[in-house]
Amino acid sequence: MLLFVLAVAAAAPAPTSVMTTARQIDYAGFEQLARNVRPLRAKRLVTLDRFKAMAQSGDDVILDARSAEAFARGHIAGAINLPLTDFTAEALAAILADRTRPVLIYCNNNFSNNRRPVAMKAAPVSLNIQTFINLAAYGHRDVYELGQVIDFDDPKVGWVKALG
Incomplete structure (x- = not known):
């Protein structure tokens, strides 16, 4: 009897949720997207001077994809905030309706301060990389990334500190 139960269980189809998840999480697609975006990103790294001139x-538009809390603690003047965890087609369309509009991005790893609100992330998972890839995935082709490490206390940066 036990062998019969085990045989039936082994022959049963996988739960629907597993099949749905496999269709909704596409790691191979992400790898392909990252490969396709890599050469474009390499051409879109800009100096602080160019970043500021473009802004x-x-x-x-300057997009800060850090958490809302980190953004509230300080950000580059003029930036708008949409945390990467909140990226959806709808959320991006609400703040970046025109996909041809140039988007400027930066992240914690652009700053030498390495303290809140810009504590450094591990280099391979720097927020700039993920933000660039995600914007490309949602159809934004005119993305530029701050390509320098700078001190947010440098007045040239235009850092807006938290009030209080």
């Missing part, structure tokens, strides 16, 4: 043009 001042009025056409570009």
Whole structure:
């Protein structure tokens, strides 16, 4: 009897949730996307001077994908916040309706301070990498990344500190 139960259990189809998850989480697709985005990202690393000039043009938007808490503690002046964990097609469309609009990004690892609100992340999982890949996945092709390590206390950065 035990052998019969085990045989039936082994022949049963996988639970639906496992099949749904496999269709909704595509690691191979992510790897392909990352490979495709890599050469574009390499061409879109900009200096602080260019980053600031682009931001001042009025056409570009500075997107800070750090947590809302980190953003509230300090950010580059003029930045808007949408945490990476909140990226969806709808959320991005609400703040970046025009996918052709240039987007400027930065993250904790752009700063030499290595303290809150910009404590460094492990380099392979730097938020800039994930943000760039995610923006590309959602159809944003005109993304530029701050390509320098800077001190957020440098007045040239235009860092907005938390109030209080």
